[in-house]
Amino acid sequence: METLLPPLKALSDESRLTILWMLEDRYLCVCEIQEALGLAQSTVSRHLMLLEEVGFVSSEKDGQWKNYRLNPSPPPAVHALLSVVRLCAQSDPDALAMREKVKTICRENICGKKVA
Numbered sequence: 001m002e003t004l005l006p007p008l009k010a011l012s013d014e015s016r017l018t019i020l021w022m023l024e025d026r027y028l029c030v031c032e033i034q035e036a037l038g039l040a041q042s043t044v045s046r047h048l049m050l051l052e053e054v055g056f057v058s059s060e061k062d063g064q065w066k067n068y069r070l071n072p073s074p075p076p077a078v079h080a081l082l083s084v085v086r087l088c089a090q091s092d093p094d095a096l097a098m099r100e101k102v103k104t105i106c107r108e109n110i111c112g113k114k115v116a
Contacts, residue, residue: 004077007055007056011081015037018098022036022102024086024089025102031107032102032110036098036102056082
């Protein structure tokens with residue numbers, strides 16, 4: 001139960017589910033996620049911290065930036081839940097719309113960082 005309850009709780013928030021949908025196609029920085037969701041930087045950072053703690057996302061530092069992506073090696077329970085999230089997102093209009101919206105967001109326009 002201890003390995004399943006925290007990931008399930010993490011999925012109980014619509015913004016966190018949306019972040020997972022957004023990270024399906026590419027890595028994103030906080031400013032890109034903030035732009036897409038219209039949330040405060042601190043709120044987005046808290047959501048990402050929780051998603052990282054339970055194993056849904058991973059991050060890597062790039063100078064002063066932190067890039068987030070779906071965890072390529074999640075714990076078994078998280079892996080199973082991610083499969084369900086992905087399956088549902090394939091036909092969810094909100095998920096599809098958010099993934100399209102993210103394609104138009106460019107960190108160069110938001111925070112001046114050039115993507116390598």
